[in-house]
Amino acid sequence: MQTDLHQPMRRLVDRSLAGELSSSEHHSLRDHLHACAACQKYADDSRRVIAGLGGFSFPANADLQAKVFAALAQRAQQLEAAQPARRRIVHTCIAALLLTIVGSLAALHLGNPLAGLLHLEPAKTQTGVLALWVLPSLCFCLFLPALLLLPARSMNKKGSVL
Ligand SMILES: [Zn+2]
Numbered sequence: 109m110q111t112d113l114h115q116p117m118r119r120l121v122d123r124s125l126a127g128e129l130s131s132s133e134h135h136s137l138r139d140h141l142h143a144c145a146a147c148q149k150y151a152d153d154s155r156r157v158i159a160g161l162g163g164f165s166f167p168a169n170a171d172l173q174a175k176v177f178a179a180l181a182q183r184a185q186q187l188e189a190a191q192p193a194r195r196r197i198v199h200t201c202i203a204a205l206l207l208t209i210v211g212s213l214a215a216l217h218l219g220n221p222l223a224g225l226l227h228l229e230p231a232k233t234q235t236g237v238l239a240l241w242v243l244p245s246l247c248f249c250l251f252l253p254a255l256l257l258l259p260a261r262s263m264n265k266k267g268s269v270l
Contacts, residue, residue: 113140114147121151125158197253204249211241 120137123129129137141148214237223233 114144117141117144117147118150121147121154124151125154201249201253204245204252207245208242208249211237211245214241 117137117140120129120133121141124134124137141151220230220233223230226233
């Protein structure tokens with residue numbers, strides 16, 4: 109009779125550690141543990157094992173979780189910081205490209221009337237527009253992405269210069 113009762117009580121101990129006991133099961137387990145040293149020892153040992161497992165695994169998991177969250181937060185900050193800089197690079201390149209196109213069209217279509225207006229030779233005016241407007245903006249357009257992307261680590265300083 110007594111040996112038959114130990115196994116169900118130890119199952120109740122296991123379920124109590126998982127927090128699955130009804131109040132009547134809890135009362136009968138408590139009564140049995142008061143009377144039975146063997147089951148009391150089983151309950152104590154089980155609690156110690158659970159506590160040991162908790163102490164062993166949860167701080168490691170919390171550590172790993174903290175590292176993962178820190179890495180994710182850092183990556184998010186990097187992406188957030190890089191986003192406006194990349195947009196600025198794209199906008200600056202588009203502006204440089206537009207300047208090149210406008211300069212080329214101006215050199216082609218306004219070179220002669222401008223030369224007449226300023227009493228200059230058309231060829232010299234076109235060369236001047238090419239040298240002072242189209243060529244610099246074309247260089248700007250071509251080399252700007254490389255200049256901006258190379259020092260990607262110190263983007264804020266470069267970005268404020270431009
Ligand atoms: Zn017992």
